Each structure stands twice: as C-alpha cells, then as structure tokens.
Amino acid sequence: MKDAAQFLLEKSSMKKKDTVPQKNEERTKPQATTDFQPLSHLIFEHDMVQDIGISAVDAEALGIGYTNKGLLKGHVCVPVRLVDGSLAGYVGIHEGKVPQTWHYSQSNVIPLTKHKKRA
Secondary structure (H helix, E strand, O other): OHHHHHHHHHHHHHHHHHOOOOOHHHOOOOOOOOOOOOOOOOEOOOHHHHHOOOOHHHHHHHOOEEEOOOOOOOEEEEEEEOOOOOEEEEEEEOOOOOOHHHOOOHHHOOOOOOOOOOO
8 A cells, every 4th residue: 555655646746747837938839730621522502501691602712611521510611711821720600690781782791802901
C-alpha cells in the first residue's frame, strides 16, 4: 500500500510540473492550416439551401450546400475562410430561414466582391 501511495504521489507531482503554464514569450502561436479542401458532395439545389434565401447558382459559386454525410449531416454547410481566402472549415445551418424582409431587393443587396481600400 505504501509503495502504491508513493507511486501515485510521484505520478501526480510529475503531472503538476508538466502542466505549469509557459511564459508568454515561450509560447508559440498556432499556425493556420490550409489543408482543408472544399466538400465535394454538397447539394446546391436543395430545399434547405433555398430556404435560407440562396439560389442554387449562387450557392454553388459560394460553396454553400446541403450535406447528407459526415459531422454536419442534415445541415446546410457554409464555408468559413481566413483572411487569405483559405478554407478554415464549415458552419452548419439547420432549419434556418431568412426573414422575408431580407429576400432580394435592390436596397439590401451587397455585392460579394473585395472592397478597395480607401486612401
């Protein structure tokens, strides 16, 4: 019993030493990964995609579509991109609907293009 208690004491004290936070200057920032590839099985002409107010043509151009596979099965997948444009992952929308007031009209359309920086 004493040996077992000593063993556990040593193990727990080693864990405490191993988990001491590093100083800020010693920490490395996580690197952004660009290993993600767009999902190839998305369905752009799906009712749930149209329910959130996106046409099949626009959905395909933006990479937004319904999936019946994987972790987001049964969801509309919306790509999330980093500042450099690389794919960071997907957000899933389930049973989402855009309010009627958001549907297409000239007054609330914002083009999805890069904005020029103002001088």
